[in-house]
Amino acid sequence: MEFRIRRRRFIQLGSGVMIATVAHACSPSSPEAGESPSTSGEKPITMGFIYVGPKDDYGYNQAHAEGKEGASKLSFVKTVDQASVPETNEVQEVMRSMIEKDGATVLFPTSFGYFDPHILKLAKEYPDVQFFHCGGLYQADKHPKNVGSYFGYIDEGQYIAGIVAGLTTKTGKLGFIAAKPIPQVLRNINSYTLGARSVKPDVKTQLIITGNWSEPVKEAEAANSMADQGVDVITCHVDSPKVVMETAEKRGIFCTGYHANQSALAPKGYLTGAEWNWSGIYSSYAEKIKAGQTLMNGGIPHLLRGGLKDGYLTISAYGSQVSDAAKKAADAAKEKFLAGTMVVYKGELKDNQGKVIIPAGKEQLQQDPELEKMDWLVEGVIGSTGV
Amino acid sequence: MASEALGSVGVFVAILGGTLRGSVPFLFVSLGECLTEKSGKINLGLEGTLLTGAMSAYAVSFLLQGKLGSGLAPWIGVMASGLAGLCLGFIHAWLSQQRRVNDIAVGIAMIIFGSGVAFFLGKSFIQPKAPQLPTLDLGFWSTVPAVQSALKISPLFLFGMALAPVMHWFFRSTRWGLIVRAVGDSPDAALAMGISIPKVRMISIMVGSLFAGIGGSGLSLYYPGIWSENISSGQGLMAVALVIFARWNPIQCLWASLFFGGAQALGPALQAVGIDQGRYLFNAIPYLLTLVIMVLTCSPRKTLTGAPGALGEKS
CATH class of the missing domain: 3.40.50.2300 (Response regulator)
Structure with a gap:
């Protein structure tokens, strides 16, 4: 009897923890859609941006969010973004929902820890979506063709x-x-x-x-x-x-x-x-993609780097x-x-x-x-x- | 000259400073949890309360600075954080006293709820700068800036220091303290005395949560003095564990909080003098301590001395 009660209590506690974890994983709000300036009949390019922290942190994430704002001024670009996404399986879900729900074809998951295994896994799943990672982890011989990396010589x-x-x-x-x-x-x-x-x-x-x-x-x-x-x-x-x-x-x-x-x-x-000065970089990616260049057809280099000279x-x-x-x-x-x-x-x-x-x-x-x-x-x- | 480099003495100054600065949230949360647990309930949700308290204090201080000036606004912020704690405490107290509801599960839900509320409402307060609480400069006698800075003490810390013995006295020597203890130790006896157990627990949880909220204002309005989503980094949870470490004794909560506050400062202080061997270990010390305490104290065979008899049992 004693044992049964304990077991039941254990299950209660355990399920409480499980529910809590699941709830936590789903808690952040769905991606906030940016303004959609799809002017002409042409289909806009949807770019998704993911940040590991809040968008106004006076830091890394703010720099990227400002870059996103810059790119979204282009008439043929539609942007979606989500802030405070941890470097866990959650980022995979965010990427998936940006691709499936918002129709994003270009993703910028900006945090260092998003790359391995999260971006790599999703890149295999969606070979037509281009993933650009901010950092230096990309290796041409090991990683999928639709993954690229960009970074500045800050x-x-x-x-x-x-x-x-x-x-x-x-x-x-x-x-x-x-x-x-x-x-x-x-x-x-x-x-x-x-x-x-x-x-x-x-x-x-x-x-x-x-x-x-x-x-x-x-x-x-x-x-x-x-x-x-x-x-x-x-x-x-x-x-x-x-x-x-x-x-x-x-x-x-x-x-x-x-x-x-x-x-x-x-x-x-x-x-x-x-x-950082990302808006120029993100805009130039958008221009290239509009011109039909992609990572897969070799139009966009897999490693994009630049310093003061290049406006990074x-x-x-x-x-x-x-x-x-x-x-x-x-x-x-x-x-x-x-x-x-x-x-x-x-x-x-x-x-x-x-x-x-x-x-x-x-x-x-x-x-x-x-x-x-x-x-x-x-x-x-x-x-x-x-x- | 002494200010140029304090060397190894500087490590002690840094740890002392870190102890005085960093222990405020631990102190308030652990005292709050101590009160809650004395009444026989557990509130794991204080991590969420801490975050909500930090956010509301910062937000109120920022929003009111124009109207009340930067001297008074942070104090209203402290009150707001207490009020926020009171509200979250009410939710926990109400939920956890329903039939067949487990207070651990509610607590975990409250961590998520509290942090969710704080993150959601706090989004627009990450960037602005809110007026901070004043500090008492007890280091005026020293010419060394490091010592002066280490002894910049928050009135909140002094309040917490005073609160610990007051709570100790409250439990030991007052009628109300006896009632709280009776409810926590032997609800049947309390019932026989004609005490309303739900009412006592409701008040204990709410006041405990109020303390935790005030602890949050220490994070955002004193040290480190910002609002960010990572501001607590688990301090609320650690403080809950710390109550077990302190054997439900408010005075020992004080010492344990100082100890944990100091442990946080150890890693950076040692690196600042060039000792960086075992850096990960030093940084992990607060968490490691918590784990060790849990392992040492949670034996299935014996009950802890000082633990309220009805702690965590179903009512």
Whole structure:
């Protein structure tokens, strides 16, 4: 008898948990349809955008949502989007419903973790739909033909921000709060540090890894700890830099932004920042698709990359605390990027363990695929990539 | 000069600061849950209450700053968060006292409901900046900015600190405290005394939920001081587990909250001085602690000392 009651209670509890999980998985609202400017008789191209967080987070997702807004201004484009989709099976359901219900033929699932296995699985299921992933995970020999990847060399912006930071810091210590030690993040850390050390060779960058894209308490804690340790310029690579910027401002230290313009959050300490400029990129994809080019017929390259020169990013306007010397040095670097003559990664370059990564005389241009596999931290960074 | 680099002393300052800053939500949620569980009910939904509280405090503070000024608005925000907690508490109390309704299942539903409400209504408050609660600068004696910053204490924290002994006294030495304990320990005896069990539980759950809501305002109006969907990162659930750790004793809830708040700061503080071995482990410490406590305390063979006798049983 005793056992039966327990078992029944167990089933009750278990089913409660099950229902709860299922309900949770279905809870977010259905995709919000954007304005549908299907003017002429021509069928509009439906583009679906999926973000991992809210659309106005002052960060990664806001940058993509602004890009989507830009693309939706085109008369032949109809856009749908959904925010706050976790990197789980849920994103598959969202993609499926965009394809089946909204008729999306082009999808931009923007978060890093959407790729494997979610995009890959859906791409096999829907070979006529094109999936564009923001990041560097695509491999031509392994992945389906209707999957492509796009990403910008935003580390160019971080390099310039690093120059400004290097010429602003009084303690010689910069801080970088990062979410995960993946290549794109490491590249930003390294470029930031290289930028700073190009103008002040003894500058060090203290790295703190929070472990996840959105960890407000840990990010605030990290910013506070760094301020305690004498770091006086902070930047970050997390989904929403809002907490980091506000905490830096509260502690009276400087910060440089990332993803979007955060100068409003830190009016005193905001120096500059690396911002995405996706609307041009999304619009150019739409133009290409309208002209009949696709990933499958080879009209659109599977890997699309670009930097400052190609309009993938912009640099925030300099804050009031930036000295004229810093402005001058940063502008000079920007000119070189725009002219295509700047090489960030050139020998002899050592990692922070003292190992030579790029031998003297060699250089890795921005387009070099080696740089997308980055798993090291440059000399001058205090921190490690592993556990 | 001392401000330039505090080195290993800085780690302690950072953990101290983190403890004082980060323990506010733990403290309020665990005290709220303590009261609820003393009356014999479990409210797992406090995670949702925490989020709703955080959102409503932030929203109200932001919306009222124009009318009331940025000094008063956050305090109205705190009240709003308490009110939001009270409402969610009412729903939980009403549902969980229906016949053949399991309070764990209702609690899980309330987590989803509370967070859903908060995410839905909070969408437009992610970007704006709401006026924050003032802090008491107890570090004025020090010239080291790190110490000054660590000792910027929220009045909410002091309120929570005071609440713990008051609750302890309430349970031990007041008639009402006795009634709550009787309902939680031995509902039959309480019934024989002529006490309305549903009424006592209703009040306990609602007041407990009110505390949790106020804890949420600590997240959004004090530290880290923003509204975002990931603001709580499971702190509400951890605080519920923490009550077991604290053996249903409000004073021990206080210590346990400080401990958990400090554990959160450990990972970043150690990385800031260049110790990044075992980073994942340090970051996982609060969760690990919760798990360990659950394993250690949940034995099927023995009951816990201090556990209310009728906890989680069907009425």
